[in-house]
Amino acid sequence: MNRDAPCQDEWSILVVEDHPATRQFMKLRLRKAGYRVMAAGDGREALEILKHHFCPLVITDWMMPEMDGLDLCRAIRQESWEGYVYIILITAKDSQEDIVRGLEAGADDYLSKPVHPAELLARLQTGRRILELERTLKERNQEIARLSITDPLTGIYNRRYLNDTLTVEVRRALRYKRPLGLLLCDLDHFKRINDTYGHNVGDLVLKEFAGWLQGSIRGGIDWLARYGGEEFVLVLPETDLAGSFDLAERLRRLVAEKVIATPAGDITITASFGIASFTPGGPENHPAPETLLNEADQFMYQAKKSGRNRVVGPTGNQ
Amino acid sequence: MDIENTARNLGIGRDELLEVLEIFLEASVADLEALTEAVAAEDRSRAGAAAHSLKGAALNLGLTEVADLARTLEMAAKDGVLLGAEGQLKDLREKLQDLTQAIQA
DSSP: OOOOOOOOOOOOEEOOOSHHHHHHHHHHHHHHOOOOEEEEESSHHHHHHHHSSSSSSEEEEOOOOSHHHHHHHHHHHHSOOOOOOOOEESOOOOHHHHHHHHHHTTTTTTEEESSSSHHHHHHHHHHHHHHHHHHHHHHHHHHHHHTTTTTTSSSSBBBBHHHHHHHHHHHHHTTTTTTEEEEEEETHHHHHHHHHHOOOHHHHHHHHHHHHHHHHHOOTTTTEEOOSEEEEEEEEEEEOHHHHHEEEEHHHHHHHOEEEEEEEEEEEEEEEEEEEEETTTOOOOSSHHHHHHHHHHHHHHHHHHHSSSEEETTEEOO | OOOHHHHHHHHEEEEEEHHHHHHHHHHHHHHHHHHHHHHHTOOHHHHHHHHHHHHHHHTTTOHHHHHHHHHHHHHHHTTTTTGHHHHHHHHHHHHHHHHHHHHHH
């Protein structure tokens, strides 16, 4: 009668029970069913354990010394944990009024003593179903959040992220009086590539280009976003004007030297760079993100006009 | 008491059940002592708590006779009629002794 449902992932259960015999029995029985089991003698001990070893499943007795099961339910619900905690309350009380009190305190399910092992395992299965739903939902939300700030073609950040995060970077630079560099770069004659080789090759070129940029910046500090069709923005915290020029020039040379192998043959490209920079204490004391972008855009336009494949910034050409 | 059968019903091994019963009996000594003192002193809340503890564990381990006696004592404590409870206390002590012998066999 006690066929246990196989428990593939290791699920941790915290058993909270003041009677040592029941506690030991539950430990043995649940381990046999494939759970990882921890045990506590009352609510207070249970909270301590949870803080150090999170368990998504909690089975708790109601009547216990120190902190009883009802108070434990309330305490668990008051704190935020790394995931949902599914609580099964076990008790010899079984009046309707008691059941309502238990559920209102935050229990998800309710079992009366004596607890039949098969029933307890089935209830735990229900709990796991709910926890799995919660995990899937959380993963999906994270994925959606990631997608909403990612450019689908190149995998780098998109314009939405740029708009939101550039504001944060500018504010931080102002507050801590740190320099901030911004590069806007645009592929030269990209339309020709699309017209000559088709959009598939054009997409490939954009991906390669984005990959080179991504590979040349400081991970975790600098970041880059696709601004428009073939326009990219690099944001360089803690980088002054000279540093911004250095990087832009390095990137310009790298792009001009690389060869992209495409189904239509090898392609070489060049790019033009415009720089905007914020230096604390400088005359431009409160740059708005749009001001920085416009400034870089104007310099990029100058780079295009003066022959492309070059870097232009506030102090002149390089 | 049928150890094999109880173990099967609870879904644990025979040796595991013996281990759990040993722990139960150890705890029961304390519960029984508390009960005896509380009944003599007519301390209803202490008697009730000790009987409740014993009842819960006995129920979970399928020890129905022990659980029934503990429940009667818990009720008596609740209703304030501990005076006649010595008889039940004696029955309970005997049942626990039987159990001790059963697991030592």
